[in-house]
Amino acid sequence: MWDPVAYALGFIDCDNISARCMLTIFALFATKTEASLLRMLKGSPDVYLSGPIRKYITDKGGRFHLRWGCREILYDKAANAETYVKGLAMSKATDKKVVQADAYVAACDVPGIKRLLPSSWREMKFFNNIYALVGVPVVTVQLRYNGWVTELQDLERSRSLF
Secondary structure, eight states, X not given: OHHHHHHHTTOOOGGGSOHHHHHHHHHHHHHOTTXXXXXXXXXXXXXXXXXXXXXXXXXXXXXXOTTOEEEEEEEEEOTTSOEEXXXXXXXXXXXXXXXXXXOOOOOOOHHHXXXXXXXXXXXXXXXXXXXXXXXXXXXXXOOBSSSBTTOOSOHHHXXXXX
């Protein structure tokens, strides 16, 4: 499913790309509502890609903590010895808070998830397997020539090119 997205963005296939690229692109789409169009969509990714996902999650009671960094996963062990997450220690500049939820999603690159996971979780095979992953270094270059290189002002004309 993700290979066409990676190819459309000018990257290699997902088996050989760092997740950091995709996270960076989708973070851009989440913050810039008029970001460049993906040619797979009818319009802005904020309206046709991340917007519907964000709406679905918030309609179900979910929340996004944008621009907050997760510093630590707070966890404990239940009486049956299962590990459960109690919350996430978050920070932004000098502000700090603990976020508690029924479920958590972390979108991290390989080095980021390795730093975030508690070392004691390496005892669990699922989490220990993450340490076998290798990130692919990526360089992104943006060129500007009196505007974005990929930008076309005439939306109808831009669709006729493909």
